[in-house]
Amino acid sequence: MDKQTTPEAGDVLEQAADWHKEGEGVAIATVTKTWGSSPRPPGSQLVINAKGEFRGSVSGGCIEGAVVSEAAGVIETGESRILHFGVTNEMAWEVGLACGGEVEIYLEKLS
Amino acid sequence: MKAGTLDRLLADRRAKRSVALVTRLEDGFAALLHPGDRAAEGVPREVVVEALRALAKGQSLPFEQDEGTYFIRSFIPDPRMVIVGAVHIAQSLAEMARLAGFHVVVVDPRQAFARSDRFVGIEISTDWPGQALEELELDRRTAVVTLTHDPKLDDPALDAALASPAFYIGSLGSKKTHRARLERLASRGFAEADRERIRGPVGLSIGSVTPAEIAVSILAEVIGALRSGSS
Known part of the structure; x- marks a missing residue:
């Protein structure tokens, strides 16, 4: 009926809003495109605060660590970024998708 | 943003x-x-x-x-699960369905069962099932599960569910109980196509024994119906 829907994403955004109200810097990562067998569909979200705490997911746990590291820079500068992960990525030796899929992520600051 | x-x-x-x-x-x-x-x-x-x-x-x-x-x-709004019968299985099912992203409503006019300390954080209705389900305006993103075994509670709920586009209707009970239920529905004028919408015995056949295990089998069947659009 609705394979693209991720009901839990709303709760993840509630957490982002709560952190922001507490005065915490917050970044939101959203899966915008996937190729091959990527574990989470477009629209899946991960929210990160300046302390490095996070909720939600953009993969099966393979790339969250890298996205959380990138988020620190996004929170500091306010500049959004588009991240690409996959087997062809130069980061694949360290960070990649074991499933062989590829994923594009939009990472922005909640301002 | x-x-x-x-x-x-x-x-x-x-x-x-x-x-x-x-x-x-x-x-x-x-x-x-x-x-x-x-x-x-x-x-x-x-x-x-x-x-x-x-x-x-x-x-x-x-x-x-x-x-x-x-x-x-x-x-889009979360799918809903309406559970009729605030019984032991309902306690596990309500909690698991909530974790799986459903908005859960438990319906039981028996106030000893339908207590907020038995269903923490879950919406409860103590109206009679027929009336309760009518007020809930069951839509095509709603699942209805009846768990009471009691025709005077389950049957009005099934009547309301069958009159709605609910994507899943399941009813707890043995094969014998389910046969009797279908006969009552036929005598109330429901056509075979309507009666076939009811999953009974409810849940996937995984040999469940405990209330929590039965809740897993029911929730798995409901998710299967939601995601396959087999309603």
Whole structure:
């Protein structure tokens, strides 16, 4: 009926809003495109605060660590970024998708 | 995204309104669109049309346009599960279904069962099932599960469920109980096509024994129906 829907994403955004109200810097990562067998569909979200705490997911746990590291820079500068992960990525030796899929992520600051 | 946009988005979600968040990836410009909206400030007409089409299907996807790439993130209200019978299995099922993203309502006019200390954080109705289900306006994103075994509670719930487009209707009981239930439905004038909508014995056949295990089998069957659109 609705394979693209991720009901839990709303709760993840509630957490982002709560952190922001507490005065915490917050970044939101959203899966915008996937190729091959990527574990989470477009629209899946991960929210990160300046302390490095996070909720939600953009993969099966393979790339969250890298996205959380990138988020620190996004929170500091306010500049959004588009991240690409996959087997062809130069980061694949360290960070990649074991499933062989590829994923594009939009990472922005909640301002 | 601006905090004000996020607040309006969350207000829509809490009010169970469908909403699409449209973000231009080049500069982070974001706008919200709702079913029936004709336009959104700063969003090109063709992006509005595409966003409303995606929202109607509950899809999230990128949309390439001359001006740049937009990402359309659809938020539609959570599916609902209405559980008739605030029994032991219902305690496990309500909690598991909530974790799986369902808005859960437990219906039981027996106030000794339908107590908030037995169903912490779960919506409870102590109206008679027929009336309760009518007021809940069962739609095609609602599942109905009856667990009482008691015809005077289960049957009015099944009547209401069969009169609705609910995507899943399941009824607890042995094969014998289910046969008797189907005979009663036939005598009340329900056609075979209606009676076949009821899953009974309820749940996937995984040899469940305990209430929690039975809840797993029911929830798995409900999710299967939701995701396959086999309703």
